Amino acid sequence: MRKSTILVLAALAGFSAVNYSCAKEEVVEKTVTEFRQVDPNSLYARLGGIDAITLVTNQFITNVVNDNRINGDFAATVSSESRATLFTNNLIDQICQGSGGPCIYKGKTMLEAHTGMNITDAEFNALVEDLVAALNQFEVPAKEQNDLLAILGPMRSDIVGK
Amino acid sequence: MKAIYWVLGFVGAAFIALFIYANVRQVNPSASLKSVELLRFSTKDKIDPLVAERAIEKLRGISSIATIAVNPKTGWVTVMSHPEDISADYVEKLVNDELGVRFTRHDLSANTAGSGPKCPAVGPLSYAELILNKLNLRNS
Numbered sequence: 001m002r003k004s005t006i007l008v009l010a011a012l013a014g015f016s017a018v019n020y021s022c023a024k025e026e027v028v029e030k031t032v033t034e035f036r037q038v039d040p041n042s043l044y045a046r047l048g049g050i051d052a053i054t055l056v057t058n059q060f061i062t063n064v065v066n067d068n069r070i071n072g073d074f075a076a077t078v079s080s081e082s083r084a085t086l087f088t089n090n091l092i093d094q095i096c097q098g099s100g101g102p103c104i105y106k107g108k109t110m111l112e113a114h115t116g117m118n119i120t121d122a123e124f125n126a127l128v129e130d131l132v133a134a135l136n137q138f139e140v141p142a143k144e145q146n147d148l149l150a151i152l153g154p155m156r157s158d159i160v161g162k
Numbered sequence: 163m164k165a166i167y168w169v170l171g172f173v174g175a176a177f178i179a180l181f182i183y184a185n186v187r188q189v190n191p192s193a194s195l196k197s198v199e200l201l202r203f204s205t206k207d208k209i210d211p212l213v214a215e216r217a218i219e220k221l222r223g224i225s226s227i228a229t230i231a232v233n234p235k236t237g238w239v240t241v242m243s244h245p246e247d248i249s250a251d252y253v254e255k256l257v258n259d260e261l262g263v264r265f266t267r268h269d270l271s272a273n274t275a276g277s278g279p280k281c282p283a284v285g286p287l288s289y290a291e292l293i294l295n296k297l298n299l300r301n302s
Binding site: 062075089093 | 190191192193195197198199200202228229230231232233236238239240241242245269270287288289291292
């Protein structure tokens, strides 16, 4: 009797938890559904979708880690498999969302993430150089490169000197 | 004894709830990407730029290697690989063989260059996301 009561209560707890999760999910799902309708003229589509964004982002991060001017700031962030994967996926989501793709960025805001880091203009410029090198490597046309940099450019004020 | 049943019941129920949630929620396309690892190598020997170019082409053709960056000036090489498909030791062997010089692998977390605290963009929510993705059968 006692065991069955516990089992029933446990099942109820599980059911409530799922219900709560699903209720919260409805809100997110609606947003995701809106995001998932990709405009064929969006930068996301013109860049080549998630596969192309993944290729460029992977190369960008590899360039940054190989760049002695700034890799110290990223060393701890990519020092293990789980951290490197999280960081890479966060960046892919951010570029995907910013370019009009079906993703939602779930990382910290740029201001939150960079406060206290004292990033200099020179470091930020080095980062942009590494991104441009990755875009050039995959022969991303100049218009798409400029459109992407225009999306990322406004983040500069939240990153430099914080 | 009774308390143990209660705890086990709730832990079990919470896990089941988490598992179901992980499998029914909408996820970003990046959630289904393979995990990555960054490996950094250096050499004091001279890297021939032409050999480096050929090595980059060859290594990029290997599916378990995502990307590679070689800087012949500084002698640094960084490889992003998929650790479930290839070991770090084998990547090191490939880099040594293809570039024709002896490289030393570096622990990335030991690098202290840079102007301030390390990039903290990955927060606790990102780890929760990672756990949910691991529980998602659609990713397997």
